[in-house]
Amino acid sequence: MRACPVFVFALFCLLGVASSSTKIQPLQPVSARIFDSEVAEPSGLTFCSTTGHLYAICDKSKCHYIYEIDAKGRVLQQYEFDKSLRDIECVACDDVNGVIYIAEESRHTIHSFILPVNEEDYEQGDEYPVLKPVGQFYIEPASSDSKSGIEGMTYDTKRNLLYITNEKHPKVMYTVQPDGTIIDMAYPTFDSGDLSGICYDTAEDFIWFLSDQNERLYISDLTGTEIYDYWDLPMENPEGIAIDNTQDPPMLYIATDPSAPRGPSYVPALFTFVKPSIGEGLVYYDPKNPPPYEPQPCDGCQEVWDLAAFYKQVYDDNKQHAKEMEVLAIVLPILGGLSIAVALFALIAYFYVKKLDESEGYYGDLPTGTRKPWYTRVTSLFMKPNGDDGAGLLDEDA
CATH class of the missing domain: 2.120.10.30 (TolB, C-terminal domain)
Structure with a gap:
């Protein structure tokens, strides 16, 4: 309390x-x-x-x-x-x-x-x-x-x-x-x-x-x-x-x-x-x-007043709970929307990289053991050094 x-x-x-x-x-x-x-x-x-x-x-x-x-x-x-x-x-x-x-x-x-x-x-x-x-x-x-x-x-x-x-x-x-x-x-x-x-x-x-x-x-x-x-x-x-x-x-x-x-x-x-x-x-x-x-x-007054105080406490607790639920009702849809967006982006990126791996083009020629995890490779696609089209896809230890 x-x-x-x-x-x-x-x-x-x-x-x-x-x-x-x-x-x-x-x-x-x-x-x-x-x-x-x-x-x-x-x-x-x-x-x-x-x-x-x-x-x-x-x-x-x-x-x-x-x-x-x-x-x-x-x-x-x-x-x-x-x-x-x-x-x-x-x-x-x-x-x-x-x-x-x-x-x-x-x-x-x-x-x-x-x-x-x-x-x-x-x-x-x-x-x-x-x-x-x-x-x-x-x-x-x-x-x-x-x-x-x-x-x-x-x-x-x-x-x-x-x-x-x-x-x-x-x-x-x-x-x-x-x-x-x-x-x-x-x-x-x-x-x-x-x-x-x-x-x-x-x-x-x-x-x-x-x-x-x-x-x-x-x-x-x-x-x-x-x-x-x-x-x-x-x-x-x-x-x-x-x-x-x-x-x-x-x-x-x-x-x-x-x-x-x-x-x-x-x-x-x-x-x-x-x-x-x-x-x-x-x-x-x-x-x-x-x-x-x-x-x-x-x-008998104390019994009545104690019960009234209990009702008030229950009311205050319910009111506080209602406020918390109002906040959640606003925050959860926002968080849910962001989560769905991130998950959707990750799914698209995963299949995009997988498709590149399966192609006979430049990216498909990289040795399998030297490839980074798909999620870091996706990031590398957007951060390739100038003049090096493949560096971002290679494992640093390769």
Whole structure:
């Protein structure tokens, strides 16, 4: 292992900072767990106080389920929905009305189902319970950018509203009624890069945002335009966020998506934090007089970070191998062409000399024992001394 990756690995494990050594006092988790294998690519997260459980979704093509999970990322139940739905990026729980929502990112379509609490809330499928649909509606795209769509969604149970985010280009927060009527569109201007997750906080009456591009957590007003505080996060690809205010202290959960448009894959993990408060983040950070910051124990974090570091090392090794193969792809044809040219020239020269030897002319009269090897004789043909037509063909010892 080279020195630079060793240093990066050591720093990564020490601080739990996944991708940037410039992060300032990143928010410290109390636990982390790798999701069960069913949740291969978690891209959305929500908490339902009705059941006391988290719900996650996965945006792989085979993940046509909402996964009910515990605080350790273990799947308790998975509920099936229509297999024609795809690219599911977010999930939101409405405890008041007993509804759970999911969103298709690229199709800009929101689907709602009865929140499965009792057996009558779902149908029995061949293998898993099947969710009962309530309705659906379409959100007009904020731009023509096909690479950016609906990325976050949360439910405001106090106002009976959905907050839905367009990831970027531009960043938009829609305020939407349950029937799909858009009553407001806000354009967050804070430097988040993108909006990968959103969660309404019923206890504080404000909104939490995630950015997987900046790897940060933000607290905002209900318009998404005024930032009260923010934190660097100790992981990559944060995509799902949920708040559980029923615990003491309240807990905050973040799910990481292993897929990445650039760079190495990450780990499908669930990180748990004590919910931070306004005034503890970087808005109030004074670099000249920084507050105390001591690494806190984290149950399971090292396992997650070690696996992420392993993925990064594999990615770096594969990238280096790919560069080496690119060089070979350029060099080998050149070397191969030269080799073929030399071999062809040698073959022609060999038969040319052989033909001369077999002829009855001047060269054929040279004694066989005095002839040089054919390859040196070929060279001599081009270097004959003036006035000596045969000297170049004779062995020097003859």
